[in-house]
Amino acid sequence: MAFGVQVKSDSGDLIVSSDVKTYHYIGSPSYAGVQSSYNNYSGSRVYRYTITNAETPLVFIKPADANKFYAVLTHFKSGNNWTYDVIGSGTSDQPPTLYAFAALSGSTSSSETYGVMVKDASGNRTFDSRDKPLAIIDIVSAIPPNVPMDGGATSTSNVDPGWHECNIASYRAAMEHDFTSDDTHTDYSYSNSGHNSNYMFAAPSIAQSAYRKNGYHYHCDGCSNWSQADEHHYFTGNLGVFYRQAYKLTSSQVQAGWCSVKEFWYGNASKTSWAPWQSSCNSSSAFGIPFSQKSINRVSNSVIIADATNYV
């Protein structure tokens, strides 16, 4: 650095530079509604937001409910228009408030005539106190547990749900598992000395997980009785749940956990006999789970924590 400005923090880290751009507040993305809902087990919502900006935003989530898990699920870009999908756990609509930050572009819209402004060698602003630079409280590297379910990992060994005639729902009830995920998370402490209800975090959801249970039943009425017609009873079923990674921000911890997003179910009950008649009894649509018994994309991601009070 032959010229310019560098300001370092008490820890010796860079906080203002004429070479490196600082994130600044660009606004609160507009809430556009619930994209999808899942109401079983721990449940989840996918909330949609939009914002327009020339530079790539970094989006923070201020939870609507401190007991819920949230994360940025995905985003879409069209020109300078950004659409964000944010996942939140729970079975009711509780959209969080988002705060977006980006590197500075163009000139400030502030009418303030005081403060600190730093430009790079090309004359572009890297730091401008009038545009509310991002002050980070802490950054935590977090990864969720390998198995999302509060009831632990399922086995693919068949369970016998018994015989429930043609009532597919009854078979499912007999195959249930504790697929909730509220209490399954990895906990990380963070610098929380000034914690307040406006704390927010930026964190993506890329990890996915899916687990299943398999069911099978067979019995025969009459097979051991020469005076009775043989009647064979079969049931085959699969029950699975798909999860996405999410985070809860408590007053002292970042909790890396999961949201249940979707379930998969297949059941087929049938009865046969030696006689010419045959009944397929009842069947649901195909199972369709994309994978199971594992978590993918499960890597450490940075969870950035800041105080939204400065940007309200």
Next chain:
Amino acid sequence: MAYGFKIRNSAGNVFYDTTVIGGNFLGTFTANAGSNASFTIPHANLITTLYTQIFMINDLPTDQEALAHTISVSSGVVTATAQGNSSQSQTTQVVILGK
């Protein structure tokens, strides 16, 4: 604070000083599905610690095994390596911050 740096807002409240972690944006790049990509961090010598965030973009995969790129950092270069086959690999965006 006997020395250092404070910025106050118009209400006189300190919102940025030498106790914070600066929101230093070092760059972002997109690694397309099935392809590797890399990004050289400008002024990496000014940064003591790098942080990355990995996003899967333009996608909400609930019906397929969707694999993001894996990320490695070496000598100021961030490399995203595609995972899986063509139906599994997803487009990944990498955001790089530092302090």
